[in-house]
Amino acid sequence: MNQSKSHSYIAEFDRAIFFTYMILCIIGLGVLMDISSVRENMNFFYKQLAYLVPALLIMFSALYFPNLQKL
Amino acid sequence: MWVLIVLGLLIGVLAFGVEVNGAKRFLKLGPLLFQPSFLARIVLILYLAGLLSKKQEEIKTTNISDLIKTLLPFLVTMLLMYLLILKEKHLSTLVISASTLLGMFWIAGIRKRFVMALFAVALIGGLIVIAKGASYRGERIEIYKKYSLFTKDTVAHVDREKEYQTRESLTALSSGKLFGTGIDKGRAKHFFLPESRTDYVFTIIGEETGFAGAMLVFGLQCFLFWRAFKVSLRQEDLYLRYVGLGLALNLFLNVLVNVGVAMSAIPSTGVTLPFISYGGTSLLTDSLAIGLLLNLSAKRKEI
Numbered sequence: 001m002n003q004s005k006s007h008s009y010i011a012e013f014d015r016a017i018f019f020t021y022m023i024l025c026i027i028g029l030g031v032l033m034d035i036s037s038v039r040e041n042m043n044f045f046y047k048q049l050a051y052l053v054p055a056l057l058i059m060f061s062a063l064y065f066p067n068l069q070k071l
Numbered sequence: 072m073w074v075l076i077v078l079g080l081l082i083g084v085l086a087f088g089v090e091v092n093g094a095k096r097f098l099k100l101g102p103l104l105f106q107p108s109f110l111a112r113i114v115l116i117l118y119l120a121g122l123l124s125k126k127q128e129e130i131k132t133t134n135i136s137d138l139i140k141t142l143l144p145f146l147v148t149m150l151l152m153y154l155l156i157l158k159e160k161h162l163s164t165l166v167i168s169a170s171t172l173l174g175m176f177w178i179a180g181i182r183k184r185f186v187m188a189l190f191a192v193a194l195i196g197g198l199i200v201i202a203k204g205a206s207y208r209g210e211r212i213e214i215y216k217k218y219s220l221f222t223k224d225t226v227a228h229v230d231r232e233k234e235y236q237t238r239e240s241l242t243a244l245s246s247g248k249l250f251g252t253g254i255d256k257g258r259a260k261h262f263f264l265p266e267s268r269t270d271y272v273f274t275i276i277g278e279e280t281g282f283a284g285a286m287l288v289f290g291l292q293c294f295l296f297w298r299a300f301k302v303s304l305r306q307e308d309l310y311l312r313y314v315g316l317g318l319a320l321n322l323f324l325n326v327l328v329n330v331g332v333a334m335s336a337i338p339s340t341g342v343t344l345p346f347i348s349y350g351g352t353s354l355l356t357d358s359l360a361i362g363l364l365l366n367l368s369a370k371r372k373e374i
């Protein structure tokens with residue numbers, strides 16, 4: 001007998017939190033670019049940019065984590 | 072399981088940690104450096120939220136020994152983690168974590184006098200650490216007394232080299248005036264403030280974009296806290312509510328400490344400004360907190 005499993009998906013989340021977070025991250029990158037530029041070493045800016053990729057992945061993984069009660 | 076992983080990582084820092092600026096707080100993972108103490112803060116919030124939601128009736132007791140018995144597994148874990156974090160000389164993260172957990176106790180409905188007693192114990196513990204611990208902590212208090220936003224001790228004698236960052240931070244902030252010196256025209260980042268990309272990033276914002284720019288950034292952080300607080304209070308499930316409130320409080324306390332240090336409203340300590348300061352671990356763990364808060368806010372539909 002076929003039993004259809006019901007799945008839930010995220011239809012909506014708080015966009016204000018998401019966009020504020022993104023704006024702050026972009027401001028952060030801008031400030032670090034500004035600070036790094038005078039030191040003739042953009043390493044810190046590039047490192048922060050590189051960290052932003054896993055940070056976004058972690059953020060989205062946590063957002064789509066199916067059941068927070070299991071944490 | 073998360074508690075064991077974090078304890079393992081914190082012990083790993085003591086055994087194989089990398090020293091940066093005189094403090095051994097980092098684990099080297101390939102080309103990246105990671106600070107487990109940041110993760111410890113989130114794990115303690117999840118652990119406490121679980122305990123408070125499961126023992127909702129027991130924590131409202133009027134008997135202190137019953138309360139300690141209920142909270143004992145958590146208190147032991149917390150103390151163990153805090154001792155390991157203290158070994159890393161990371162007092163600021165400990166203060167933020169302890170304040171967050173006290174806030175959670177308060178919100179969960181533990182009797183106010185017990186929360187105040189826990190606060191007193193934490194305060195006495197903190198004072199003992201400052202008095203008996205590394206000498207630089209005492210020096211920072213002296214610097215704070217001299218430059219404090221609230222009380223100025225003009226006779227305090229502090230080594231000019233040691234008060235350097237605080238003095239430069241205040242000079243830079245005041246030179247920013249209302250609209251700042253202009254982007255890329257600031258003076259502090261030209262080696263006047265060595266920690267300008269981490270602990271004093273707010274100073275750079277204040278100097279180059281003035282009071283208006285600094286207030287915009289601070290306002291965005293306040294808005295984030297307010298939204299996160301609102302989302303958390305909407306949760307019917309107590310565990311989710313406490314997780315949300317704990318995460319929101321943790322992020323906002325970070326903001327308050329960072330901004331407070333830049334303005335000399337509190338003694339100097341190394342805390343990053345969430346999402347803005349340079350720092351891989353803080354960006355990763357703060358993003359994890361935002362992801363969890365967004366998860367709480369999510370409305371799900373069945374397929």
